[in-house]
Amino acid sequence: MPSKRLIFLGFLSLCPLSACKTTQSSETPDAVRKRPEAEAIRGKPAPGETVTELDANGDGQTDVWEFRQKDVVGRKELDLNWDGRVDVTQFMDPQGAKVRELMDLDYDGKVDATYSYTEGKRTKGERDLDGDGRTDSWLYYENDTLVRKERDANHDGRVDYWEYWEGGQVDRIGEDLDGDGTVDQWTRNPTGKPATP
Template sequence: MTYGGWKVGACALGFAGAAILAAFGCGGGDASGVGKAKLPDGVRSVAIEHEACEESGNKVEVLDVNNDGKPDIKRVYAGGKEICRITDLNRDGKPDMFEYYDANGVIRRREADYDDNGVVNVIEHYENGKIVRRELDTTNQGRIDTWDFFDPNTGARIKRERDATGDGRIDQWWTYEGDKVSIAMDRNGDGQPDPDSIITLSASGQVVSDLDAGAAAPAPPPPPPPPTLSMPSPNEPAPPTTAPTTDAGVPGKPARGGAKR
């Protein structure tokens, strides 16, 4: 699919203590929001799906922010309201971020290609303009491997699920409370967090509680650098400008796969 010289693929598929156990339980269902069929307990859809921002038949406002003669932002309208927006953040002539709005003009979804390899790496879901879930491809394998969940009232991340082994099953459960995070792991492959595997880390990453003495804490997944340029709707907060300080950096050369733009 082409957006005035920008080629965008429409879809590509790939497929502490009791508190943390209670928070996640079996971890069933489809947290990605892809598809309607219920997945087995502990299994997540790893598909990366790009939602099309259709220009055909709609009004398109093209903005050249840096006056280089190339489009930097395209705002697509239907019925007099903006329904989606395509942005070239790094001015390389290719879109890096896609934003989608509800009937009230409030953001409902955001996609980003944060390493500029033509693959969507992060998909954010919003309710009433507040982020509630973020899906990440942290390994550049063209598949979702990390799911973050947020408190819609505060915007704080409250839990994370990870597929660290790449088999499509959740094997790490992270719970955030204040300045600490508790991490439970499935080491025996039964799809459940093992009670004796829970490690609690401080804000600086130091182990403050370890039910399995001597076990190494799992490395945090590298988050995407957040977008640095956008033109939010008046009722939409601007994207953050700094990444979380407790996560590691992005790995090197990307692999093939994912939702091509």
């Protein structure tokens, strides 16, 4: 069914391939149990909610689950890599615009990235890059365009790395070298020369 495959390719565009990790975690089971509990990517139907299962790629397996309240889709769950497990959960407002999106980037069943939307446009992202169950990367958007990234690179709970984006690329990078929460060094891209704060 070519038309079903084209529909599924549209769903794939929701998760850029470069952003989705395909490696399995190398942590021991004890280390995984000691991590802070991350939100599960898969939700349960709410009272009065109906679920519609769809096979978007035509392989005979469910790839999309739509959760409806009175014929209004409030949530979608998507299996983007066809392993039978949910990778992305989207929440919509009554008009069908996306308000929140959860992603399981390492396929462990837990949320690694959360994106917020206003009027259907992405405004903020929070990601757990090291898999410890805590947010360590924040992304900020204006008019659905990335303008700033912040990161807790040394995992002390405070931002120590900033990227400012212009025209789809990094304009400047700020780094906190002494751990006091303020930028100590600016680097301008693409020249790599230090910039004034």
